[in-house]
Amino acid sequence: MSVRVGLIGHPLGHSISPHFQQAAFDAIGLDARYEAWDLPPEEVEEFIRGLRTPDALGANVTIPYKEAALRYVDRLHETARFVGAINTIVNEGGHLAGFNTDVAGFQAALKDVGFDARGVNAVVWGAGGAARAVAWALVWRKATSITIVNRTAVRAARLRHDVSSTLTGGDAGGVRLRASGADDPAAIGALQVCDLVVHCTPVGMHGSDEPDATPFPVDALNPRALVVDLVANPLQTPLTREAAAAGHRVIGGLPMLVHQGAASFELWTRRVPPMAVMTAAARRAMAEVS
Numbered sequence: 001m002s003v004r005v006g007l008i009g010h011p012l013g014h015s016i017s018p019h020f021q022q023a024a025f026d027a028i029g030l031d032a033r034y035e036a037w038d039l040p041p042e043e044v045e046e047f048i049r050g051l052r053t054p055d056a057l058g059a060n061v062t063i064p065y066k067e068a069a070l071r072y073v074d075r076l077h078e079t080a081r082f083v084g085a086i087n088t089i090v091n092e093g094g095h096l097a098g099f100n101t102d103v104a105g106f107q108a109a110l111k112d113v114g115f116d117a118r119g120v121n122a123v124v125w126g127a128g129g130a131a132r133a134v135a136w137a138l139v140w141r142k143a144t145s146i147t148i149v150n151r152t153a154v155r156a157a158r159l160r161h162d163v164s165s166t167l168t169g170g171d172a173g174g175v176r177l178r179a180s181g182a183d184d185p186a187a188i189g190a191l192q193v194c195d196l197v198v199h200c201t202p203v204g205m206h207g208s209d210e211p212d213a214t215p216f217p218v219d220a221l222n223p224r225a226l227v228v229d230l231v232a233n234p235l236q237t238p239l240t241r242e243a244a245a246a247g248h249r250v251i252g253g254l255p256m257l258v259h260q261g262a263a264s265f266e267l268w269t270r271r272v273p274p275m276a277v278m279t280a281a282a283r284r285a286m287a288e289v290s
């Protein structure tokens with residue numbers, strides 16, 4: 001029996017997930033089709049309900065449904081419950097399980113370059129779904145401090161509150177958590193002393209409102225800071241280009257994208273993901289769409 005799996009989101013635009021996931025299924029010889037499921041909000045619940053049939057492996061979920069989809073599955077993996085968003089649904093014999101593989105994807109992207117976030121001062125720039133996953137990954141890795149900065153300050157404060165109150169009712173298990181608006185001087189102050197900054201907004205993304213902008217002034221950064229930009233398209237963003245030119249170590253969005261997809265693939269198939277195949281297919285797809 002041919003099985004189906006796909007990416008739920010809206011708009012899907014030039015998502016490269018279908019390319020590298022299909023390449024992975026083909027590489028292990030599984031008769032599966034990975035499809036792009038671009039759905040309007042009113043169809044998402046019913047569509048997810050339909051993933052309980054035997055021919056469905058599950059789905060990936062992306063913007064803007066990562067939080068809404070959480071309500072439509074039968075059980076949540078612990079990581080997804082903490083983060084408050086899912087990016088992967090697995091059909092377990094008619095019951096749907098929700099996972100968040102963005103956390104593992106981010107952790108793996110850091111590991112690739114040998115960066116250990118234990119004990120670091122980090123800035124998470126953004127407060128949406130991706131920032132949630134990154135903030136939790138840093139809490140679990142025992143960063144010393146995490147400053148969440150967002151255009152809309154109240155959303156940064158909400159994420160800070162959600163993380164700290166979920167843990168020990170205040171101190172997030174020993175991690176110092178702060179929140180500020182992007183135009184608050186405290187945001188620049190945090191950049192000046194950070195060891196790691198993770199950019200989690202669409203600024204600099206192909207097709208976004210601000211494809212040529214950096215989210216913050218690169219010259220404000222601690223010269224030793226590792227710069228991670230979650231934007232995967234283009235491969236080199238204004239932020240990674242400027243930061244690399246200024247001598248920073250940089251990581252673009254592609255490694256995390258492939259790692260989170262590989263973790264989803266492993267959940268659906270219980271097979272070791274063919275990482276080299278997936279990475280090569282992602283790079284080919286990126287060259288075609290950008």
Ligand code: NAP
Pocket residue numbers: 063102105125126127128129130131150151152155200201202203205209210230231232253254256257258260
């Ligand atoms: P989201 O939940 O919609 O959150 C968007 C975030 O970006 C919010 O903090 C929002 O701030 C901010 N933002 C949006 N437009 C902005 C602008 N023009 N200027 C400043 N801030 C702006 O989206 P998400 O899922 O977190 O995704 C965020 C980015 O991460 C996207 O570029 C996405 O492609 C990328 N991402 C990459 C990976 C990967 O594997 N590489 C995984 C997940 C996400 P407000 O609260 O002020 O609106």
